[in-house]
Amino acid sequence: xxxxVTLGQYFPGNTIVHRLDPRSKLILVVLYIAGLxxxxxxxxxxxxxxVTALCMILSHxxxxxxxxxxxxxxxxxxxxxxxxxxxxxxxxxxxxxxxTWEGLARSVQMILRIVLLITGTxxxxxTTSPIALTDGLEMLLGPLKKIKVPVHEMTIMMSMALRxxxxxxxxxxxxxxxxxxxxxxxxxxxxxxxxxALLPILVPLFVSAFRRAxxxxxxxxxxxxxxxEGRTRMKVLRFAARDWIALALGALFLAGMIVMKRYGI
Amino acid sequence: xxxxxxxxxxxxxPGDELESLCGVDLEIEEGEFVAVLGHNxxxxxxxxxxMNAILVPDSGTVLIEGIDSRDEDKTFEIRRRVGMVFQNPxxxxxxxxxxxxxxxxxxxxxxxxxxxxxxxxxxLKQVGMYEYRTHAPHLLSGGQKQRVAIxxxxxxxxxxxxxxxxxxMLDPQGREEVLSTVTRLCREKGMTVVFITHHMDExxxxxxxxxxxxxxxxxxxxxxxxxxDVEMMAREGLSVPETTKLLYELRNLGYELPLDALDEQSCxxxxxxxxxxxxxx
Numbered sequence: 001x002x003x004x005v006t007l008g009q010y011f012p013g014n015t016i017v018h019r020l021d022p023r024s025k026l027i028l029v030v031l032y033i034a035g036l037x038x039x040x041x042x043x044x045x046x047x048x049x050x051v052t053a054l055c056m057i058l059s060h061x062x063x064x065x066x067x068x069x070x071x072x073x074x075x076x077x078x079x080x081x082x083x084x085x086x087x088x089x090x091x092x093x094x095x096x097x098x099x100t101w102e103g104l105a106r107s108v109q110m111i112l113r114i115v116l117l118i119t120g121t122x123x124x125x126x127t128t129s130p131i132a133l134t135d136g137l138e139m140l141l142g143p144l145k146k147i148k149v150p151v152h153e154m155t156i157m158m159s160m161a162l163r164x165x166x167x168x169x170x171x172x173x174x175x176x177x178x179x180x181x182x183x184x185x186x187x188x189x190x191x192x193x194x195x196x197a198l199l200p201i202l203v204p205l206f207v208s209a210f211r212r213a214x215x216x217x218x219x220x221x222x223x224x225x226x227x228x229e230g231r232t233r234m235k236v237l238r239f240a241a242r243d244w245i246a247l248a249l250g251a252l253f254l255a256g257m258i259v260m261k262r263y264g265i
Numbered sequence: 266x267x268x269x270x271x272x273x274x275x276x277x278x279p280g281d282e283l284e285s286l287c288g289v290d291l292e293i294e295e296g297e298f299v300a301v302l303g304h305n306x307x308x309x310x311x312x313x314x315x316m317n318a319i320l321v322p323d324s325g326t327v328l329i330e331g332i333d334s335r336d337e338d339k340t341f342e343i344r345r346r347v348g349m350v351f352q353n354p355x356x357x358x359x360x361x362x363x364x365x366x367x368x369x370x371x372x373x374x375x376x377x378x379x380x381x382x383x384x385x386x387x388x389l390k391q392v393g394m395y396e397y398r399t400h401a402p403h404l405l406s407g408g409q410k411q412r413v414a415i416x417x418x419x420x421x422x423x424x425x426x427x428x429x430x431x432x433x434m435l436d437p438q439g440r441e442e443v444l445s446t447v448t449r450l451c452r453e454k455g456m457t458v459v460f461i462t463h464h465m466d467e468x469x470x471x472x473x474x475x476x477x478x479x480x481x482x483x484x485x486x487x488x489x490x491x492x493x494d495v496e497m498m499a500r501e502g503l504s505v506p507e508t509t510k511l512l513y514e515l516r517n518l519g520y521e522l523p524l525d526a527l528d529e530q531s532c533x534x535x536x537x538x539x540x541x542x543x544x545x546x
Contacts, residue, residue, distance in 0.1 A: 131361060159359075159360070163359060216359070221344070226373065
C-alpha cells in the first residue's frame with residue numbers, strides 16, 4: 001500500500017517537457033491552473049483536457065501513473081461529485097429523487113476540474129527532478145530574499161523532505177511488519193481502534209526521523225554546508241528558446257481561456 | 266609534522282559523567298592508512314568527530330595540518346581538508362540523484378559550475394559509481410550508497426578521509442566494496458585514511474592500528490605488532506585473526522613460532538618452517 005505513494009515522484013526522461021527549465025515549468029503550471037479555473041462551458045473544458053492530453057503525450061508520462069496519483073484523491077472527487085449532483089436545483093432525472101440534470105453536468109465538470117488540476121501538477125513533478133524543482137523555486141522566489149524571506153532555507157527544507165520520502169516510507173513498512181509480527185492488527189476494528197493501532201508505528205517513526213535529522217545535519221556540516229551564502233551550482237539553469245516559446249504558449253492558453261469565459265463557452 | 270595530531274585530548278559529552286576521551290595522544294602521518302579498532306562506547310566515534318571539528322576538545326589540542334580545531338574561523342578550512350563518511354549511508358545522502366549528491370560539498374564551497382562537473386565525474390569514477398550517476402540513491406545497495414557517500418567526500422578534494430564505521434550496516438559484499446575503495450584511494454591517490462571499525466579483519470591491511478577502550482588509546486602499532494599481543498587483545502575483548510590465534514595456541518604448546526603472520530600463507534610458511542626445524546633436530 002505504501003509503495004503507491006506518488007508524492008514527489010520523478011520519472012527521468014529526455015522529452016521536450018523534461019528539458020524545459022524548471023522555472024518555466026513552474027510558471028506554466030501557475031498559468032495552467034489560472035486557465036483551468038476560467039473554464040465554465042463544455043468547450044473550454046474540452047480545450048483544457050486537450051491541452052493536458054497533449055502535454056502528457058509530449059512528456060511520455062503513462063496515464064497509468066496519473067491514475068495511480070489520483071487514487072488517494074478518489075474519496076474527495078466522489079464526494080464533491082455526489083454533493084454537486086444532489087444539491088443543484090433544476091430538472092430532476094428521476095422524479096422524486098433530488099438528482100438533477102444540471103447537477104449531473106456540474107458534477108462532471110467538477111470531476112474534470114479536480115482531475116485536470118491534479119494531472120497538471122503531477123506533470124510538473126513527474127518530469128522535473130526535485131532538485132531542479134527546488135532550484136527553480138529558489139530562483140523564482142529569489143527577489144523575496146530582499147525582504148528577508150528565508151527562501152534558501154525553505155527550498156532546502158523542501159528538497160530534504162522530498163529526498164527522505166522514500167526512506168521514511170521504507171522505514172514505515174519495516175516498523176509495520178515488526179508490529180504485525182508481534183500481533184498488531186491494523187486492518188480490523190472500528191475507526192478509532194484502527195487509529196489507535198497506528199500509534200505504535202508513529203512513535204518509533206518519529207523517534208527515528210529525529211535521529212536521522214540529527215545525523216543528516218552533522219553530515220551536511222561535515223560537507224561544509226553553511227547556508228545559501230556563497231553557494232554555487234553544478235547545474236546552472238538557463239532559459240532556452242523553447243522556454244520562451246512554452247511560456248508564450250502558456251500565456252496564450254490563459255488568454256484563450258479568459259476569452260472563452262467571456263463568451264460563456 | 267604529522268597531518269593529524271592529538272595532544273592530551275579530553276572530552277566529555279554535555280550531560281555525561283564519564284569522559285569519552287581521557288587524554289588521547291595520537292599522531293597520524295600523511296598518506297597513512299590508519300585503522301581504529303574498539304568496542305561500542307570505546308570513544309572511537311568521538312575520536313573521529315574531533316578530526317573535522319564537529320566536536321572540539323574540552324582540554325588539549327587537535328591539530329589538522331597545524332590548524333587548531335578550536336579556531337572557529339578555520340572550521341571550514343579543517344572540514345574541506347578532512348572528509349567524513351558516516352555509518353548510515355541513508356542519513357548522509359542529501360539529494361535524490363547520485364550526481365547531485367556528490368556535487369553537494371563543492372557547491373557549498375562555491376566552486377565554479379564547470380569544475381564541479383569535472384570533480385563529480387572524477388569522484389564517481391574513482392569509486393566505480395560513474396554508471397550510476399543519474400540513479401536514485403535509495404534504489405542502490407548499501408555498499409553502493411556508501412561508495413556514493415565516499416565520492417561525495419572526495420569531490421571536496423580533501424587530504425584526509427575519516428570513515429566512522431562505514432561498514433557496520435553493510436553485508437559482507439558491501440564491506441568488501443567499501444574497504445577496497447578506500448584502500449585504493451590511500452595507495453593510489455596518496456590520501457590519508459582513518460578507518461574506524463569494530464571488525465578486526467578490516468584492520469589487517471592498515472599501516473597503523475589504534476586500539477581504543479573506554480576513552481583511552483590502549484595500543485598503537487602495525488597490525489602485526491598489535492595482534493601479536495594476544496593477551497592484551499583478549500583483555501580488551503577483541504578478537505585476533507584466526508592465523509594469529511592458531512600460532513599463539515601452538516606456541517603455548519611449546520612450539521617456537523612467530524606471531525606476526527596475518528594471512529594463511531605466511532602462517533602456513535611459519536608452521537612449515539617450525540616443522541622442518543623439528544624434523545632436523
